[in-house]
Amino acid sequence: xxxxxxxxxxxxxxxxxxxxxxxxxxxxxxxxxxxxxxxxxxxxxxxxxxxxxxxxxxxxxxxxxxxxxxxxxxxxxxxxxxxxxxxxxx
Numbered sequence: 001x002x003x004x005x006x007x008x009x010x011x012x013x014x015x016x017x018x019x020x021x022x023x024x025x026x027x028x029x030x031x032x033x034x035x036x037x038x039x040x041x042x043x044x045x046x047x048x049x050x051x052x053x054x055x056x057x058x059x060x061x062x063x064x065x066x067x068x069x070x071x072x073x074x075x076x077x078x079x080x081x082x083x084x085x086x087x088x089x090x
Contacts, residue, residue, distance in 0.1 A: 010034060012048065026081075029066035029074070031055040036078075043088040046081040 010028040015021065028034045028050050036049035054064025054074030064074040083089060 012037070029053040029064045031057075031063055031074075032066070039090065043090045044082060044086065046089055048079050048081065049076065050079060051076050 010030070010032050012025045012027075012034045013022050014025045015023075026034070026048070030053065032053040032055070033051045034048060035051055036047070038047045039045065050066070052074075053066045053076070054062060057063045057074060062073060065072050066074050067077050068075075081089065
């Protein structure tokens, strides 16, 4: 499901409620919808879902090969996000 405009639903933004500043936190593969953010109670791990990457693909024309790479059909998946230093994400 692509929305109107140049970007669709393929990114997640983060906002600072004090300043109103917006930043892009992540982008997803072509044709996807980024959904379902959840965090562990200690805010050291985030889970996000990538739904229907490469929407509109056919067997002969893959519009995305996420997450498995070249030659593989696109599929939905859950992504786990942590910091390398182990600190809180939020």
